[in-house]
Amino acid sequence: MNINKLTPGYNLRWESSRMMLPEHREQFLSNKIDKKRINKPILDENQLEEIDNHLHLAIGFHYLVKFSLWMEGFTKEITGHIHYIDVLNKHVRIVDLNGKVHRIENRSIIDINFID
Structure with a gap:
C-alpha cells in the first residue's frame, strides 16, 4: 500500500503545517527551566552558627x-579562599582557584565545607 496524505489512519495531512513560533519556543524553554528550580532551604540557628564559625x-x-550557594532557585558551588567578610553589608568576598573575586551575600550561603 502506498501511503500518502489522504490515506485513512495517517496524519500526513497536517505534517507540512507543523511549526513552532518563537514565542512558543521561549515559553517552552522557560517552563523547562522552571521545573528544575528548587525552593530555598530553610536553615536553623545551629546551621547558621556553624556557617559563621566556618x-x-x-x-x-x-x-x-567549598561554598554551596542558592541563587535564584538553583544551587551553585564555588571553591576558593575567603578574601574579606563585610559584616555591615552582609556579604563575603571569595577568590576562587582561577583568581576571580566573587561577592556573595550571606543569605545565599547554604553550606561551607573545608577542603583538605
Whole structure:
C-alpha cells in the first residue's frame, strides 16, 4: 500500500503545517527551566552558627573552602579562599582557584565545607 496524505489512519495531512513560533519556543524553554528550580532551604540557628564559625576559621587560617550557594532557585558551588567578610553589608568576598573575586551575600550561603 502506498501511503500518502489522504490515506485513512495517517496524519500526513497536517505534517507540512507543523511549526513552532518563537514565542512558543521561549515559553517552552522557560517552563523547562522552571521545573528544575528548587525552593530555598530553610536553615536553623545551629546551621547558621556553624556557617559563621566556618567563615571565621577559614579567613583566620586561610583555609580552602567549598561554598554551596542558592541563587535564584538553583544551587551553585564555588571553591576558593575567603578574601574579606563585610559584616555591615552582609556579604563575603571569595577568590576562587582561577583568581576571580566573587561577592556573595550571606543569605545565599547554604553550606561551607573545608577542603583538605
